[in-house]
């Protein structure tokens with residue numbers, strides 16, 4: 401196994417960091433690594449906002465559901481889907497792109513590009529001995545987050561990423577069984593096979609939580625997912641996304 405694969409397989413989210421800011425050089429390496437990711441048709445439909453202002457970090461931590469590590473970390477990045485610059489391109493090239501930018505396809509391009517860039521950033525940081533945690537919690541309150549960060553039309557903050565020196569390594573969370581995730585040639589939709597694999601996975605997860613909480617936590621993966629999806633959340637999102645000029649046709 402090479403070092404890159406070791407880094408990838410060693411991932412775990414880190415939620416407690418030393419009080420030690422990243423240097424500008426470290427930030428630049430991480431952002432340049434993000435930018436090196438492949439991008440749909442060279443569109444590069446994302447922007448990364450680094451948050452250094454302490455008050456802004458504090459406010460973002462609150463908006464993200466009072467997650468303390470959003471305030472206390474080595475650096476905080478906000479990954480945004482961004483087609484704003486393509487509107488500028490239209491002005492520079494004297495063409496009308498407004499119809500194209502509003503399509504679901506362009507929305508998907510921007511989401512995919514931003515996610516690929518983010519995961520490159522995560523791996524770069526982890527390869528430097530730093531820890532990371534993605535912060536989807538900012539989507540609890542995107543209107544307020546957008547105001548705070550002065551987000552223009554055609555830009556959507558998607559998630560944050562805390563980065564820093566880990567205080568301790570958290571435990572590695574077991575993933576779904578390989579066969580459950582990797583199908584060959586066609587989608588394998590045999591329900592009883594898939595459910596049997598999930599039952600097996602539940603046993604692993606139950607044991608994982610029991611060991612880490614001295615038996616206090618008993619939940620399984622399917623119970624967590626049932627809880628998460630038992631009711632729709634963040635229902636303001638459709639309007640917010642469309643108001644930002646995305647996913648309208």
Ligand SMILES: Cc1cc2nc3c(=O)[nH]c(=O)nc-3n(C[C@H](O)[C@H](O)[C@H](O)COP(=O)(O)O)c2cc1C
Nearest residue numbers: 411412413415467533534535536537538559572573
């Ligand atoms: C897009 C995204 C958003 C996330 N948002 C949060 C968050 O707001 N707070 C948090 O503590 N963890 C968050 N996470 C981390 C996940 O909970 C974590 O990756 C998952 O439970 C698996 O654990 P692991 O990363 O330690 O392997 C997020 C992860 C992703 C990919």
